[in-house]
Amino acid sequence: MSKIMRYSRDYKKKDTIITVKNVKIGGKFFAIAAGPCAVENRDQYFETAIAVKKSGANLIRGSAYKPRTSPYSFQGLGQEALTIIRDLGEELKIPTITEVMDPRDVKTTSQHADILQVGARNMQNFELLKELAKINNPIILKRGMSATIEEWLNSAEYLMTEGNENIILCERGIRTFETITRNTLDLSIIPLIKMRTHLPIIVDPSHATGNRELITPACKAAIASNSDGLIIEVHQNPEVAMSDGPQSLDIAQFSELINQIKPILEVERKIITGTTLNLSEIRHQISCVDEDIIDLLATRMSLVPSLIEFKRENQIPIYQPEREKEILTKYANLAQKYTLNPALVQKIFDLIITEMRELQKKERV
Numbered sequence: 001m002s003k004i005m006r007y008s009r010d011y012k013k014k015d016t017i018i019t020v021k022n023v024k025i026g027g028k029f030f031a032i033a034a035g036p037c038a039v040e041n042r043d044q045y046f047e048t049a050i051a052v053k054k055s056g057a058n059l060i061r062g063s064a065y066k067p068r069t070s071p072y073s074f075q076g077l078g079q080e081a082l083t084i085i086r087d088l089g090e091e092l093k094i095p096t097i098t099e100v101m102d103p104r105d106v107k108t109t110s111q112h113a114d115i116l117q118v119g120a121r122n123m124q125n126f127e128l129l130k131e132l133a134k135i136n137n138p139i140i141l142k143r144g145m146s147a148t149i150e151e152w153l154n155s156a157e158y159l160m161t162e163g164n165e166n167i168i169l170c171e172r173g174i175r176t177f178e179t180i181t182r183n184t185l186d187l188s189i190i191p192l193i194k195m196r197t198h199l200p201i202i203v204d205p206s207h208a209t210g211n212r213e214l215i216t217p218a219c220k221a222a223i224a225s226n227s228d229g230l231i232i233e234v235h236q237n238p239e240v241a242m243s244d245g246p247q248s249l250d251i252a253q254f255s256e257l258i259n260q261i262k263p264i265l266e267v268e269r270k271i272i273t274g275t276t277l278n279l280s281e282i283r284h285q286i287s288c289v290d291e292d293i294i295d296l297l298a299t300r301m302s303l304v305p306s307l308i309e310f311k312r313e314n315q316i317p318i319y320q321p322e323r324e325k326e327i328l329t330k331y332a333n334l335a336q337k338y339t340l341n342p343a344l345v346q347k348i349f350d351l352i353i354t355e356m357r358e359l360q361k362k363e364r365v
């Protein structure tokens, strides 16, 4: 018998929702990560992070260690950058993302940043993956530039072997014959990934296209393809960026991108947590939640005909006081777990159960 993989829908039906600080990722919760490719110095990182947060980003990216094709390119500030990242995360109270490349850096990096990223080049660096499996931070796993879905998901499994379910997949373009873009953004895998796994998947249009002109259309397509988030390179002055300048947006361009994608996110009923929203955005999010509540209520009520049939055949009374008492006690406890008022939850369920009872009486005749 083949083993049920932890990443698979057979292992877990419901979408995984990751909570980091006050941000949720997965299900209906959409993530917008932005920031510079690399932390170049304190001022540059802080300035960019403050600006993108104000525009609507709910996660800040920025590398301390840079995997570069050429050994002569800027390799990152290392530990100095980790300290800057930790300070920013604490000051702005926003989750930070940074890449880790060496198994020996995993522990320290996990103490300085909230989310750790495995880059495309390291997707099958199994020693790194095994070390990362030991920590509990959420991990972004980028797709290797020539990795199949099977290989990618197997790498996710490595990260999950010790129980961490907070894994975020990231499509960042694959290598094809076409060289006009840096890579080829493969959005077709998003619905496929959603069928195969409960893990969230975000899209990196910056590395996929390598061209800032292509980022906005790629983001729009990624949202329409049901991705769970975006990770975008932003630099306060891309012309002087020490890495990835041509694919980085400046702050005004990022702000314009957010203006363009917000209506699409609304249509797709996505919720962005951890950012300042205006009243109409908050009301939109409330409506999304209310619609879900109504949908779930209808599902509960749809069980009435089965209840009637079973009770009639087995001559069981409609009213089951013991069961009602059991439910109300259980939900009052559950309410406490979610820091909800238990009396409110009991009141709501009292109404729902009464309705279920009445419907059984009405529909029985």
Ligand SMILES: O=C(O)C(=O)C[C@]1(C(=O)O)C=C[C@@H](O)C=C1
Residues within 6 Å of the ligand: 307, 318, 319, 320, 321, 323, 324, 327, 352, 353, 354, 356, 357
């Ligand atoms: O569990 C049952 O027997 C039901 O009919 C369902 C239900 C409920 O809504 O949860 C409704 C009426 C009963 O008194 C107990 C519970």
